[in-house]
Amino acid sequence: MNKTLPLYRLAHARTGDKGNRSNISVIAYRSEDFSLLQKELTEEKVRSHFGFRNPTAVKRYELPNLMAFNFVIDDALDGGVNLSLNLDSHGKSLSYWLLAMEINVDTSFL
Template identity: 65%
Template sequence: MTDTTTITVPLYRLAHSRTGDKGNRSNISVIAWHPALWDVLLAEVTEAAVARHFAHRQPGRVVRYVLPQLQAMNFVLDDVLDGGVNDALNLDSHGKALSYWLLDLPVQVPAVLQGHLAGPG
């Protein structure tokens, strides 16, 4: 019998992230802490899930680029920086905090992978 029990954890337990920006576009990388978590990341951290998570920023488009050899992916979010560094009035005009927001995304993880998660378990 296969254990199908899942737990819900924030994405930062599965991956770390970096971000960059150009104009009104932000790109956010998501890199697995452990190769065993890669399939979960592919299934859970989709373009649709990221678009929903950033709905308050009203992205014009979200595109995911997958880098399986690195167990990483890169998301490009258009129109999320209030016009870009020179036009934005928000405090995070470079969008650096957007990776932290993405890392808070709730993710369903098979309980059997709990030993590969970062942080307290």
């Protein structure tokens, strides 16, 4: 049986930025959750989750020794820190948005 959980139940995140590009690292709390996150956190799902920011591309990098993923999200910061009038134009809060993403979990996995 499947159930959905917010990503923050299985991982934490860190965010950085460079220009109009957001860089979000997602780190599993437990090594046994890495394969589930590998399956659920696809570039397509992350791009869809950030659809309101209109990213032009999302690239996922896997770091299995760290139980982590790094997502590079292009053109999601309204031009970047110097060009945007947004309060959080450099995207620090975007990691919280990603951690709120619902993922599918097999209940036998829990």
